[in-house]
Structure formats: C-alpha cells, structure tokens
Amino acid sequence: GAVVSQHPSRVICKSGTSVKIECRSLDFQATTMFWYRQFPKQSLMLMATSNEGSKATYEQGVEKDKFLINHASLTLSTLTVTSAHPEDSSFYICSARDLSGGDTQYFGPGTRLTVL
Amino acid sequence: GQNIDQPTEMTATEGAIVQINCTYQTSGFNGLFWYQQHAGEAPTFLSYNVLDGLEEKGRFSSFLSRSKGYSYLLLKELQMKDSASYLCAVMQNSGNTPLVFGKGTRLSVIA
Numbered sequence: 126g127a128v129v130s131q132h133p134s135r136v137i138c139k140s141g142t143s144v145k146i147e148c149r150s151l152d153f154q155a156t157t158m159f160w161y162r163q164f165p166k167q168s169l170m171l172m173a174t175s176n177e178g179s180k181a182t183y184e185q186g187v188e189k190d191k192f193l194i195n196h197a198s199l200t201l202s203t204l205t206v207t208s209a210h211p212e213d214s215s216f217y218i219c220s221a222r223d224l225s226g227g228d229t230q231y232f233g234p235g236t237r238l239t240v241l
Numbered sequence: 242g243q244n245i246d247q248p249t250e251m252t253a254t255e256g257a258i259v260q261i262n263c264t265y266q267t268s269g270f271n272g273l274f275w276y277q278q279h280a281g282e283a284p285t286f287l288s289y290n291v292l293d294g295l296e297e298k299g300r301f302s303s304f305l306s307r308s309k310g311y312s313y314l315l316l317k318e319l320q321m322k323d324s325a326s327y328l329c330a331v332m333q334n335s336g337n338t339p340l341v342f343g344k345g346t347r348l349s350v351i352a
Contacts, residue, residue: 157337159339
C-alpha cells in the first residue's frame with residue numbers, strides 16, 4: 126500500500142517551545158491530509174483537515190492559533206504545536222488519502238510528543 | 242448524526258476465530274474501512290468494503306451489509322500478535338472528507 130511518513134517519530138521539548146511535525150506522502154499526491162491526536166488508551170481524535178494551497182479546517186475545540194497547519198505541497202503537510210504545554214503531550218498521527226488508489230486512507234507512523 | 246458502534250473489548254484464544262462487529266449510522270456512505278492498531282503505534286490498513294458481501298484477505302475477512310448498516314471483521318487462526326485494537330471507519334463521501342471512526346475494539350488473544 127501507499128506510504129506516509131512522519132518526522133520526527135519522537136520529540137521531547139520544554140514547556141513554552143514550539144514543535145514542528147512533518148507529514149509526507151511518499152508515493153502519491155495528497156491534496157488533503159488529516160491530523161489526529163490520541164491520548165493513551167483513548168480513541169483517535171481528528172484535529173484538522175489540511176488542504177493544499179488553502180487554509181486548514183479545524184474540528185470544534187481545536188485552537189487554530191495553537192496548532193498551526195501548513196500544506197505547502199501535494200506531498201507535505203506540517204503541524205506546529207506552538208507554546209507547547211505538558212497537556213499537549215500526546216501521540217500525533219497524520220494520514221492521507223490516496224485518491225488514485227481506491228480512496229484508501231493511510232496513516233503515518235505517528236509522532237510522540239512529550240512536553241516537560 | 243453520525244454513530245459507529247463496536248464492542249469495547251474482546252478476548253479470544255490463540256488458534257480460534259473471532260468476529261468483531263461494527264454498526265454504523267452516518268449521513269452518507271461511500272465505503273467502510275477496518276484498521277489494526279497495536280499499542281503505541283499508528284493504525285494500519287486492513288480492508289475496505291463498499292459493496293455488500295465478504296472480502297477475504299488471508300486470515301482476515303471483512304463483511305458488509307449496506308442495508309443493515311453492519312460490518313464485521315473476521316480473524317481466523319488467531320495468533321498472539323493479533324492482540325491489538327481494531328478500528329471500524331466509514332467514508333461518508335468520496336474525495337477529501339475525513340473518515341468517521343468508531344472507538345475501536347481492543348482484542349486480547351490468550352494462550
């Protein structure tokens with residue numbers, strides 16, 4: 126199946142700093158990517174839909190000024206957690222839909238963020 | 242509204258067969274996905290059904306009944322490594338709308 130990569134896989138940062146997470150579709154173009162957050166033993170929570178060349182669509186309750194999303198190209202979306210706090214510590218997962226491959230949505234391997 | 246229901250937890254014995262059910266009520270329907278997620282890892286794609294019937298892929302099979310809003314994932318010859326969460330997800334529209342996920346079923350395979 127199609128491959129989606131994420132970088133970094135794991136990051137530890139101090140409270141108040143910003144962290145950027147990259148999501149790339151490696152063998153297909155993705156006009157839309159999705160960002161999820163998952164706390165331990167809980168279900169996936171959709172944070173936002175990232176649209177290439179336009180603004181992201183945020184889910185209710187997700188602060189767009191705190192979680193900045195930029196979809197710069199057809200293969201890259203970035204999520205920046207600004208002024209991170211310990212409560213932002215979570216597993217962040219991106220996904221992309223391969224529209225040329227039966228609409229299947231593939232997930233990246235995830236980024237584990239720990240804010241001290 | 243949107244509603245996807247699946248059991249929270251299931252336990253099955255190594256070598257056995259287990260069926261994980263999923264019922265859905267969504268405003269649109271353009272296919273149903275099953276994903277496997279091991280603890281601490283991202284979900285991986287297992288199957289996609291858009292037409293009624295059974296899709297078989299090795300030890301895993303997935304069934305869909307659109308008229309009943311029902312799907313199941315069947316796992317045969319269970320192995321310990323199959324212990325994971327299994328997520329049912331509905332694609333309401335084609336294109337670039339997000340999938341609607343159920344809360345997942347945590348399967349424990351015991352010896």
